[in-house]
């Protein structure tokens with residue numbers, strides 16, 4: 345059997361997508377990437393019948409995986425030789441970085457070109473469910489910077505005992521990936537930390553650990569670029585005929601709620617729900633795997649919770 349095919353749908357400056365591209369790079373897994381625009385609409389995903397709006401999305405053969413924590417755990421299982429490990433502890437770091445992301449996103453400088461683009465601001469207001477107003481963002485900046493600084497405090501505290509990687513006694517692991525992406529984003533986004541007390545002098549262990557991670561990983565792998573049509577063909581190659589499962593609607597609990605996803609229920613496990621989706625004009629299907637944590641599920645016909 346050949347190795348499962350990985351296709352990463354993302355845009356290069358999505359910090360959440362870095363979680364996945366850093367993982368693929370560290371593990372040297374071959375993959376394709378299907379570059380996406382940073383704002384909606386995303387025609388390449390519509391082609392697949394995917395209406396879920398968040399980035400990244402990963403296809404593993406015929407399965408489309410939503411949410412980065414599910415993507416990472418699925419890749420660990422699908423490619424067990426050389427898996428990074430640290431999965432249980434990684435969950436704690438996933439929650440930590442998800443929380444930190446909210447402060448970090450509020451530190452995006454309003455002077456950046458994207459933040460002056462009304463289309464971008466409208467798109468992100470739709471994404472977050474609240475208005476994006478530069479004056480409000482600027483006024484909130486000191487508080488957001490404090491939130492980010494708490495993040496640096498936390499990693500500095502962890503690293504104080506001299507450990508090289510974030511989990512004591514481990515090589516680089518999933519926990520490092522789950523922690524590093526959001527700090528790295530803040531350290532590399534021009535102007536993000538301006539006005540804060542965050543510096544290499546104040547947080548030497550954290551700065552050294554981020555640099556160690558980047559050195560261990562090396563240049564970020566780009567994968568083979570494929571078009572939306574090529575990606576669709578690769579994914580549908582393994583697609584079955586449409587079944588008759590009950591229609592279920594899925595929305596994330598936090599962001600991107602105005603772009604629900606509907607599919608036919610094919611499986612429900614302890615941690616995931618699998619839906620079948622027929623792309624427009626197709627008679628082959630894709631499977632969409634959604635984690636139960638962080639999402640709400642509703643039966644379309646009755647409106648009842650799944």
Ligand SMILES: N[C@@H](CCC(=O)N[C@@H](CS)C(=O)NCC(=O)O)C(=O)O
Pocket residue numbers: 358359360361382383384397398399400410411412413471599
């Ligand atoms: N919990 C999600 C969060 C993903 C997320 O918020 N991604 C951001 C980009 S970094 C996003 O989708 N922004 C709006 C967009 O690109 O449409 C995950 O882990 O995948």
